[in-house]
Amino acid sequence: MKKEKDFINEDIPQNFKKTVFRFFKIILKQKKKLILIILSTILSSLTFAALPLAMGLGIDNLVEAIKTYDPQIGILQTLISALSTPILFMSLTFGSSCLLAYFQQYIVASVGEEITLELRCSVSNKLKKLPLSYFDNHQAGDIMSRVTNDLEKVSSVLQVGLMQLISSAFTILFSMIVMFRLSPQLFILVIVSLAISLFATGYVSVLAQKAYTENMKAMGALTSKVEEVYAGNRIIKTFNIQTKTLEDLEKYNHRQFLAQRKSQFADYTIYPIMRFLGQLGFIASAIAGSLLALNGTLTLGTVQAFLLYINQIAEPVTESSYVITSLQAAIAGAERVFSFLDEKEENLIENNSNVHIQQGHVLFEHVQFGYTKNKILMNDLNLEVKPNEMIAIVGPTGGGKTTLVNLLMRFYELNSGTIFIDGHDISTLPKQAMRRNIGMVLQDSWLFDGTIKENIAYGKQDATMDEIIQVSKDACCDHFIRTLPQGYDTKLSSEAMIISQGQMQLLTIARAMLTNPSILILDEATSSVDTRTEVEIQKAMTRLMKGKTSFVISHRLSTIQNADCILVVRDGDIVERGNHSQLLNLNGFYASLYQSQFEG
Structure with a gap:
């Protein structure tokens, strides 16, 4: 288990500026909509900035009306004369500001959804290209966290925070211009107050950035652990380790709790700090403004307008600080998404896409491979498999049996050496075209949510119903399929699997049969079926493998005695090769394996 320090600091953003630049390159793809957003924001901010002037004008008119009040005119007529123009102006500017704000939000939501859709499509395509x-x-939990939680954080900030940031910037700009024109002296006082606020906010934001990143990392680890527990729920109960599992989950949950608490503390600290500092600036400006008004330097309406502008600035500054903090969380999430998108993909070569594997002649020449550079599994593997031969691969667990066929499928790239199929270096063949000519049945039976018919036809989706039924009969699964309520139209679901593990494996065998490949790979394909069904499957496999090159991995040596060649693989190397009789006569590793299975 990782240490706490490694757990927290492992995923701190390494290049904040680079991530922001890349993020805005994606946003700039929506240029036309961004221009509309900026124009509407400018107009909305201008109308909003004009409101305090209208209120100040109204107060000055009211003060002047009080000074020159004429009882013959009357109070009502005096108020109408003094306030009609300011009120009309305020109504128009406020209405315009609301309409423009609605238009902005509509466009911003559209931009946010399109950018999020683009990122989700990129992630989806990336998942299909990763080796x-x-x-x-x-x-798996960490990958899920990147493509769900992190993208959701980015989407939320795009649709809400981006608009607030742009609107706040223009509101602050226009308000400060008007404030400077009204009173340079008070403006300097406000600037000093804002500088103190921004310095305090910047300091807290640095702490907030780290807290958000820690929280995301902790969430990814917790999600991964929960996914692991759900997947292994039956094993956990079998071995009665529920208590230990809960304790482990509690540790991950506590780490996430601590990280979340730090994140929320940073989140909710900035806003009150900005409020408090903003109010100090407001009080100082009110005192200074009242002194200037008493000296006759400013009118009462101008002081009132100036104080309203302080509130107009304080609110956007507070909002922008809050949004910047949220943006930091989004950037941390975006960096994790970008690092996922930057992962090295499979080398998909599209030329020679019409190459067909017909003979099934396979040749391994001086193959060297290791899952890591520091641990080589195969040092110098040489093997020739002639067309239509059945090659059985046996050996101890971890000896390299599955690795050999994985290299043939190009699930992994070689360190050195070459693998040829029908004289073609497989590294020069497009993987899609090559794999269409190779059928593979794995020990782990994978079926997707859909009907049985759709699962069988997964590798050949244009297959006719007659073809599906025929391969089902060959794979000994037609009988149990017809006993199901909807037969071939019975829907399978990962949440409620209505067939057994052995029946699932029979369906995967039928699926491989339907594609009629030139090369067939069976990796413990009958490990989950009973002995009687296995005999029937072996008969079906004999028919299926006729005219095909076959690789069969099996621990049951009774199923591979008729193989043309049996390879005994240990520590990544072929230590023995020959047919069943030859290997028994060698009295070596294969003979000891065989005797251990059939002794007595």
């Missing part, structure tokens, strides 16, 4: 080695080295 298996990436998923071997990354936890």
Whole structure:
């Protein structure tokens, strides 16, 4: 288990500026809408900035009306004469500001959704292009956190925070211009107050950035652990380690709680600090403004307008500080998403896409491979498999049996050496075209949510119903399919699987049969079926493998005695090769394996 320090600091953003620049490059793809947002924001901010002037004008008119009040005119007529123009102006500017704000929000929501859709599509496409080695080295929960929680954080800030930031910037700009024109002396006082506020906010924002990143990392680790527990729920109960599992979950949950608490503390600290400092600036400006008004330097309406402008500035400054903090959380999430999108993809070569594998002649020449550079599994593997041969691969667990066929499928790239199929170096063949000619049945039976018919036709989606039924009969699964309520139209679901593990494996065998590949790979394909069904499957496999090059991995040596060649693989190397009789006569590793299975 990682230490606490490693757990927290492992995913701190390494290049904040680079991430921001890349993020805005994506935003700039919506140029036309961004121009509309900026124009509407400018107009909205101008109308909003004009409101305090209208109120100040109204107060000055009212003060002047009080000084020159004529009883013959009357109070009502005096008020109408003094306030009609300011009130009309305020109504128009406020109405215009509201309409423009609605238009801004509508466009911003559109921009945010389109950018989020683009990122989600990029992530979805990336998942299909990543090599298996990436998923071997990354936890499923962490990947899920990157493509869900982190993207959701980015989407939220785009649709809410971006508009607030742009609107706040223009509101502050226009308000400060008017304030400077009204009173340079008071304006300097406000600037000093804002500088103190910004300095305090900047200091807290640095702490907030780290807190947000820690929280995201902790959330990813917790999600991964929860996913692991749900997937292994049956094993946990079998071995009665619920208490230990809950304790482990509690540790991850507590780490996430601490990280979340730090994040929320930073989040909710900035806003009160800005409020408090803003009010200090307001009080100082009110005292200074009242002195200037008493000296006759400013009118009462001007002082009132200036104080309203302080509030107009204080609120956007507070909002922008809050949004900047949220943006930091979004940037931390965006960096995790970008790092995912920057992962090295499979080298998909699209030329020679019409190459067809017909003979199934396979040749390994001086193949060297290791899952890591520091640990080489295969040092110098040489193997020739002639067309239509059945090659059985046996050996101890971890000896490299599955690795051999994984290299043939190009799930992993070689360190050195070459693998040829029908004389073609597989590194020069497009993986899609090559894999269409190779059928593979794994020990782990994978079925997706859909009907049984759709699952069987997964590799050949234009297959006819007659073809599906025929391969189902060959794979000994037609009978149990017809006993289901909807037969071939029975829907399978990962939440409620209505068939057994062995039946699932039969369906995967039928799926491989339907594609009629030139090369067939069976990796413990009958490990989950009973002995009687296995005999039937072996008969079906014999028919299926006729005219095909076949690689069969099996721990049950009774199922591979008729193989043309049996390879005994140990520590990544072929230590013995030959047919069943030859290997027994060698009285070596294969003979000891065989005797251990059939002794007595």
